[in-house]
Amino acid sequence: LIEHISKIFPAERYNVYMTGSALLFLKGTKYLVKNLIMSLALAIGLIALFMAYLFRSFRMIIISLIPNLLPLVITAGIMGFVGVPIKPSTILVFSIAFGISVDDTIHFLAKYRQELTANNWRIEKSVYNALRETGVSMFYTSIVLFFGFSVFVISNFGGTVALGSLVSATLLLAMLANLILLPSLLLSLEKSIANKQTLKKPQIDILPQDETNN
Structure with missing residues (x-):
């Protein structure tokens, strides 16, 4: 339109303003x-700072972000493949899903850090113990949120339907990433990540020392 308007109404003679809904x-x-x-950039930066302050390891920062960013990328690809446009109702999907999924990641990694200390830096046992302790709660929480947002699908408003279905799918992908991908990354990179030189003493004690020993 601007190209045609500039030909019909020369800029030196007319001032044209675009308007309309x-x-x-x-x-x-x-x-x-x-x-x-x-x-999202601010949230990623804050989470990276928190992980750096807690673990003091750059590798742990990368590992903590991968399971949270991958579901968002997959959801964006699904939206492009299906043809769901970016609009006010669907753009909220990424912020909501990222905020919920990163909570599970921090929960798992905090427990993993405790298990490392309790099990004398035995990586495989620490991962399995952390997964056994936090996996059930992560699963139940994600399932409840999945069905909670799935209720929006029965709405008569298209934007609400898109929001509910996309958030539900993203939360399901995030749950699988935190339960499968995150432990796999920790196990596959255990030699370079989980050692006393890389994971030093955290700046914040998650639990008091007596509770950790128990």
Whole structure:
């Protein structure tokens, strides 16, 4: 439109302004996408700082982010494949799912760090113990949230249906990533990650010393 308008109405003679609901919708969507990227970047930065402060290991930062970013990438690919557009109702999927899934990751890694100390840095046993202690709660929490957001699918409003279905699918993928991918990464990279030189004493004690010993 701007190309044709510049030919019909020369800029030296006319001042042309674009308006209309379609233009406002487009600008609003671009504004939401920009803020989504900024919010995700801020969340990733804060989580990285928290992991660095807790574990003091760059590798643990990368491992903690992979299970949370991978479901978002898969969901974005599904949206592009199915043809779901980016709009105010669907753009909230990434922020909601990322905030919920990263909670499970921190829960698992905090327990894993405790098990490392309790089991004298035996990696395989620590991973299995952490998975046994936190896996059930992570599974139940994700299932409850999955069905909770799935209720939106019965709505008559298309935006609500898209929001509920996409968030549910993303949470399910995040649960699988935290229960399968995260322990696998810890086990496959155990030689370079889980040792006393890499994982030094954390800055924050998750539990008091007497509870840890028990």
